Amino acid sequence: MNQANLSTPVANPRRGSLQRTLLTVALILLACLAPTVLYPTFLMKGLCFALFAMAFNLLIGYVGLLSFGHAAFFGAAAYIVGHALKVWGLPVELALVIATLSSAFLGTIVGWLAIRRQGIYFAMITLALSQVVYFVALQAPQTGGEDGLQAIPRGYLFGLFDLSDSMVLYYVVLAIFLACFFMMQRIVSSPFGEVLRAIRDNEPRAVSLGYQVDHYKLLAFTLSAGLSGLAGALKAIVFQIASLSDVHWHASGEVVLMTLLGGIGTAMGPVVGAFTYAALQNYLAPFGSWVFIIQGVVFVLCVLVFRDGIVGLLGRIRNRIGFN
Amino acid sequence: MSDYILETQGLGKAFGGFMAVKDVALKVRPNTVHALIGPNGAGKTTVFNLLTKFMPPTSGHIYFKGKEITQMTPVQVARLGLVRSFQISAVFSGLTVFENLRVALARPLGLSFKFWRSLDSLKSTDARANELIEAVGLTEFRDTRAADLAYGRKRALELATTLALDPELVLLDEPMAGLGQEDIAGISKLIQALKADRTVIMVEHNLSVVADLSDTITVLQRGEILAEGDYASVSSDKRVIEAYLGGDYE
Known part of the structure; x- marks a missing residue:
């Protein structure tokens, strides 16, 4: 889909795209069958993280902006969806839309302030503004402070599908995730996406070609914040809780790590990274606090040995096999 | 004046x-x-x-x-x-020679905020892009990533992108x-x-x-x-x- 990110030119583009289609279909089938083998809640957690990492990847991978405040959009949407379902009693689809749009709006404000700076200063501004959101969540009476919003009702999708059944919810989350995944592929391979990559590669040159780069960055930031919000809202529905950990800067760090681990600027990287991260968290849980040490070692190895992430590593292995 | x-x-x-x-x-x-x-x-x-x-x-x-x-x-x-x-x-080093030119040619079309459109919507620029690539002698590198070009060819590409405007x-x-x-x-x-x-x-x-x-x-x-x-x-x-x-x- 994305020519620029293929490490080797595909000899026959038609065969390449056929392979890609088959692979996509196979992965979707696998995702549909997965809850018969694996715990659906774990899978849904993975999908929510994957959506979050994908949204984050739009900025870091395609515009070259490192946001260190994405938890604000993830967490704010979690609270908003929780409040909309629990207090206002809105239908779940409407609550999701409101939460997503609210995060996108918040993203426009944060982005508008942050894109005036570059590099570490950009990251610091996003961190500072996300801390503001964190303290609002801590102090506001609606958020439940340290307790968070608990026992959020899952409700019925379109009044028909009972989401309290985890299997039903899983397929809803999967459908939303897939829609967002394909939307993201379209975004990065649209005329807009091409300008984003141009800005990432050489911002002054993009200016000299007559592009108002700030407008493109702001739109990318808004889209990324909105999708992060959708991820947070889904997570709140899955776990039926919105808590301070969703807006904490740890969550901002986690999404950076997931994306790095999977592979920046690739379609599958954030998905692979998110599931790897969720698996580490789940299956290493018996080790208690050692989880953090093990995670740390994994990330150090990732940065030292395969900088282009798991997806990049797999691509290199495939190329080597292909050439021999 | x-x-x-x-x-x-x-x-x-x-x-x-x-x-x-x-x-x-x-x-x-x-x-x-x-x-x-x-x-x-x-x-x-x-x-x-x-x-x-x-x-x-x-x-x-x-x-x-x-x-x-x-x-x-x-x-x-x-x-x-x-x-x-x-x-x-x-x-733009991550983009191919052709994509470099397409970015330069695309702006006046006013499609560059349309994140829901496919790149096919920029097809009308293809002919001009190919023409410019030929003019600077980069035809055989059309689908090469700019990062992989020799220095002299990068300069030729830059000139072509400038002329695209x-x-x-x-x-x-x-x-x-x-x-x-x-x-x-x-x-x-x-x-x-x-x-x-x-x-x-x-x-x-x-x-x-x-x-x-x-x-x-x-x-x-x-x-x-x-x-x-x-x-x-x-x-x-x-x-x-x-x-x-x-x-x-x-």
Whole structure:
């Protein structure tokens, strides 16, 4: 889909795209069958993280902006969806839309302030503004402070599908995730996406070609914040809780790590990274606090040995096999 | 004023107390190659950045086609038809040669915010992109990532992207920097060909290139215009020889 990110030119583009289609279909089938083998809640957690990492990847991978405040959009949407379902009693689809749009709006404000700076200063501004959101969540009476919003009702999708059944919810989350995944592929391979990559590669040159780069960055930031919000809202529905950990800067760090681990600027990287991260968290849980040490070692190895992430590593292995 | 495509009056730029450029009055005739030369630190690149609005001047005025552009932004002047290149070859390294040109050609189509459209919507630019790629001799590298191009080819690509905007005035910042002899010949030919329907202002260190290409040469020293004229008159100017060989020449 994305020519620029293929490490080797595909000899026959038609065969390449056929392979890609088959692979996509196979992965979707696998995702549909997965809850018969694996715990659906774990899978849904993975999908929510994957959506979050994908949204984050739009900025870091395609515009070259490192946001260190994405938890604000993830967490704010979690609270908003929780409040909309629990207090206002809105239908779940409407609550999701409101939460997503609210995060996108918040993203426009944060982005508008942050894109005036570059590099570490950009990251610091996003961190500072996300801390503001964190303290609002801590102090506001609606958020439940340290307790968070608990026992959020899952409700019925379109009044028909009972989401309290985890299997039903899983397929809803999967459908939303897939829609967002394909939307993201379209975004990065649209005329807009091409300008984003141009800005990432050489911002002054993009200016000299007559592009108002700030407008493109702001739109990318808004889209990324909105999708992060959708991820947070889904997570709140899955776990039926919105808590301070969703807006904490740890969550901002986690999404950076997931994306790095999977592979920046690739379609599958954030998905692979998110599931790897969720698996580490789940299956290493018996080790208690050692989880953090093990995670740390994994990330150090990732940065030292395969900088282009798991997806990049797999691509290199495939190329080597292909050439021999 | 209409005799000149670009004119400056009393152009100056101070960095703190240091006047990098002072009282520069440039007059550039259309359809010529106008070179800015001078020893290191003469203020060539600063003048260049002032003209393209990448830096705001501290004093003076800049007119493009008789219209004052002193207060405009780089994006605005680029859209008016005054397009610059960069000293370090400026290409979009993650994009292919073809995609580099498509980005340059796509802006006037007004599709570049439409994140829901496919790239097929830019098909109308394909023919022009291929034409420009051919003009700079990169046809066989059409689908190569710009990062993987040899340096000379990157410069050719940059020139093609600049031309994609169909600028009336092209500003080249050291187009020959870092190039080998054979590449210089190729790029020289491209610049020569530009003169037919465009104006070129270039900063260049390679004096034989300047001699071959330029119609007018402005020599800068310590931020001021030292001499101006064609190559023959400038190269025999005693002050210019002095500036290049050092103050204690006499």
